[in-house]
Amino acid sequence: MTHPTLIIIDMQRGMLDPAAGERNNPQAPLRMAELLQAWRLAAAPVVHVRHISRSAGSQFAPGQSGVEFQPALQPLPREHVVEKNVPDAFIHSGLERWLRVRGIDSLVIVGVSTNNSVEATARSAGNLGFTTYVVADGCFTFAKVDYQGVLRSAGEVHAMALANLQDEYAQVIESQAALALLKQV
Template sequence: MSRALIVIDVQNDYIGGQLPIEYPPVEQSLANIGLAMDSAQAVAIPVVVVQNILPETAPFMAKGTHGAELHQVVASRNRDHYLAKSLPSAFANTGLEEWLRERGIDTITIVGYMTHNCDLSTVVDGMHKGFAVELLADATGSLPYANCAGSASAEEIHRVMTVVMQSRFAAVMSTEEWIEALATGVQPKRDNIFSSNQQARRMGKTERY
C-alpha cells in the first residue's frame, strides 16, 4: 500500500467566513487536519494540498479574496504537491490522477472540507478510478442546508454522508485510528452495502422489541 494525503479546500471562508463549518466543531477538525499532515510528513506520505478558486464574482472563495486563501493550519505546513480546482472533485481537470499514478500511489486519505461536497465527490471519483480511499471523519466537516428539497443540520449531513461513504466508497475513521494504522500496518475496516443494510435491519428489529 502506498498512500497520499489529500487536503481539500481548507480555506478561510470555511473558518468563520462566508460558509462556516459547523459540525464537527471547526476547531476540532482543523487541529486534526494539522495532525494528519504532520503525521503523514513524519512517515514520508506525500501531502497534496487542494485549493478551490472560484470566479471573482462568486459569493464565496472568489479569486483574490481572503476567504479563498488557504487557512494558516495548512498554509504554514509543508506539502509535496499543490493544485487548484474549480469543480467539487479534486480529480476534475487537475492532473491529480496522473500525479498519483506516476508515484505508484494506490491509496488516498482525504481530509478537509466539505464532507458532503468536495470530499464526497473526490471519494467517489477516487473509488471509480480504482484507488483505495480513506476519509478521516473528524478532520472534515459540514454546514447546514435548507432549500426546496427540505432542510438538514450540519450534524445530520455529516453523519449520513460518512455512513454512506463507509458503506461502499471509503474506509471512514478518526484521525487517531488512521495514525495507529500507519504505525501498525493494520488495514482499516471497510463495509459494503449489503452488510450495512443488514446491520441496520437488525438494529431496527431490536428497537421494536
C-alpha cells in the same frame, strides 16, 4: 508498499467565514493539523486541494483572501497543490496522473465540506480504484435545507455524506485509525 497520501480538501480562509452557518466537528481542523504533522514526520506524500471559484464575486475567486490556505494547514514547498473549480478534486486537475506516476494507490481524505468536495472526491477516488479512507473526525460540513425543505443540522448532513461513502467508495475511519495506517508501512 508506499505510504498512503494525505489529501486535505479546501481548508482555505473562506471556510472560516461565520456566514457559512452552523457547522459540525469544531475539532476537525485540529485533527487535520495533527495528521498533516504525522505525514510530514513520516515523509509521506501530502496533497493540498484549493477551490478556485469561477465567480468573480466569490470569496474563493483569485485575488480574494478567502482563497488562501489557512495558516495552520499551509503547504510546504515539497507538498503538491491541486487547484479545482468544481467539487471533485480529480476533475480537470491532473490529480489522478500525479498519483499514478508516483505509484500511489491509497488515499486518506480530510477537509471540507463533507457532503460536497470531500464526498465528490472520495467517490471518484473509489471509482478510479484507489483504496480510499475518509477521516470522519477530520472533516466537517454545514447545516443544509434538504430537498423537502427540512433544515438538517451540520451533524446530520455530515453523517449522511459519510453513510453515502462507507463501503461503496471508501472506508470511513477516525483520525487515530488514519495514524495507524501511516505506521503500517
